[in-house]
Amino acid sequence: MAKPKKTPRPKAQTPKGFADYFGKDVTERTAMLQQIAGVYHRYGFDPLESSAVETVEALGKFLPDVDRPNEGVFAWQEEDGDWLALRYDMTAPLARVYAQHRNDLPNPYRRYTMGPVWRNEKPGPGRFRQFYQCDADTVGTASMAADAEICAMLSDTLEAVGIPRGDYVIRINNRKVLNGVMEVAGLAGDDKEAERGIVLRAIDKLDRLGPEGVRALLGEGRKDESGDFTKGAGLGDAQADVVMGFMEAKRDTGGATVARLRDLVDGSDIGTKGVDELEEIAALLSASGYGPDRIEIDPSVVRGLGYYTGPVYEAELTFDVQNDKGQTVQFGSVAGGGRYDDLVKRFTGQEVPATGVSIGVDRLLAALCATGRTGDEPDGPVVVTVMDRDRMADYQAMVAELREAGIRAEVYLGNPKNFGNQLKYADKRGSPVAIIEGGDEKERGVVQIKDLVLGAKIAETATHEEWKDRPSQFEVPRDQMLAKVLEILGK
Structure with a gap:
């Protein structure tokens, strides 16, 4: 009689794309989250803790580089046939929460939330499948003052956690301007939705791929270092020139940048409205003392998520660090957000304007560690x-x-x-x-x-x-x- 086969011992190793965090890491993250919460609280935002699990239908298909609703998320099917998934960000769950409880919430509703999110994506250096986000959102107002306030609060938050002025910049753009550029480039209409999505994702990778890499994605496509090929938008040279011109529209002053954007969207009503909104936000920030040394207009900011409808913003750390290859590079983005006026509408059928920002907690903490700006090793017992x-x-x-x-x-x-x-x-x-x-x-x-x-x-x-x-x-x-x-x- 054959001996029963022994069950192999499980391997004691962290799954790919995940990490274990021990005492000092957890302590420093908690301290930083408390500092961030202090700024958000000072601005009048209330805390919210929502479920880590949502229905796939509620989350929607908004992640970049995916083609199916449950691709890019960790999802499973219940016995009753419903698909559930771990949240991939904090904004889609907020839309569900607001739609469900809107009669009991103040209008506008201002909330902040902190916690882990999960994305079923290809892991890599510094790219994890589970990471912390810290969000703040205002739901229920179309006023550009809400967007200006989010950007000002983000500036105050970075300084509160130890990023001094001059070591960061918050860059603002408007998806309506980009829609106007698409219109001018001949990419308007439902039949061009796929091409527009590829263009958006290509522009969002400018800081990582550079102009040549983006140009390749606007055309036939691009092969990365591993040999993987990413299909491009298939634009002609003239169309690509219009998009690249938009990305290179930044000038020495905000006024000059706005003027250049007006030229690029000439003839597009949606593009002109987007430029008007950028001007209004810039004026509101200037009146509050937030000048271009902290916040500036930059057309290269797009944001990859598909639900943004208006102003979008990104916080970038401008100091140098050493990457995994020993090269000196700028640290890059640690936060981003924008306006998403159609997200709640998916549940209610009525347009509910909203805007918000999300801080990548782990990246921000890594930035503080890289520059020695975290606290000393905490005392043991x-x-x-x-x-x-x-x-x-x-x-x-x-x-x-x-x-x-x-x-x-x-x-x-x-x-x-x-x-x-x-x-x-x-x-x-x-x-x-x-x-x-x-x-x-x-x-x-x-x-x-x-x-x-x-x-x-x-x-x-x-x-x-x-x-x-x-x-x-x-x-x-x-x-x-x-x-x-x-x-x-x-x-």
Whole structure:
């Protein structure tokens, strides 16, 4: 009789396109999200936490580079036949939430939300299938003041988390202007929808592919470094010239850029309306003190998602970093958004204007780390060592006292036989202080308190003689333990 085949052990590895985040990463992200939430709150936005799962129908087909509703998302079919999917962004779920609860919400409704989103896309360096977004949106007003406010708030947010003025720029464009350019280039009409989609996605890749790469996608297509071929829009040279002229319309001043855009969309009503909206937003921002040193008009901004209908904006970090190949490059985009006046209409049948922005939390945090602008390594807990297993209650009483005073603390729960291993554990945890109470200390009513931070510095820099003058371990009465720990942590 053949032996039953053993079930192979599962591989302990993170799935492709996903990542594990440990203490410091999570702590820094949480701190940054709190800073962002503080700015959003100051602007009058309320928090919202919606479901991570939506129906595929509710999410809609808006992701770039996809042809089917459930392509690009993680979707599954329920027993009743319905398709569900993990959200791919925070905006499509907001449209569903607003349509469902609009009678109970203020109008306009201003909300912010934070959390993970999922995209079933090809992973690559710095490109994950799960990532954090932090959004703010205003639903229920067509006023360009809402778009101007979003851009101003985004500027304030970047500065609040540690990106100084001069190291970022927020670029604004308008999809209506681009629609006007498409009209002038002969790409209007329902029969040209596929070509327009390819053009939009091509322009959105300008910073990554450069003008030559975009031009290739406007034509027959482009093969990337891996050999994968992306089909192009199939435009003729004259049509491509019009689109490229739009992308290169930026001038030294906002006024000159607007004038050039007016020339490009001459004869298109939708294009002219888009230029008028850009002028209005620029005037509102200028009146609030947000000049071109922070926010500027730039026709190259498109945004890849298909639901944008008007102004679109993107925050770009302009300082240099080293990429994976060791090349010096600008960090690039960390946030973007725009106006999506038709998204809620899918549910209600009535047009509901809306605009918002989404911050790529992981990219922004990576930018702060790349420039050393994140906080120092957070302190680990105070570790109470275990010298006698039978006195665990005494040690638990110590950590309870420390915790009540707001100090992070824990009892060592490993094998206490080797005291050296306990100190190694404290070192690995980044502990600032270790507390020691053996049988002798218990009889005398004292504890030993070890300043692990000072001890490590002395071990690195001081001679043996200097140890005598700079003690890193103190013996204090048990009832003075808390005061001494507070003193050491205060230093």
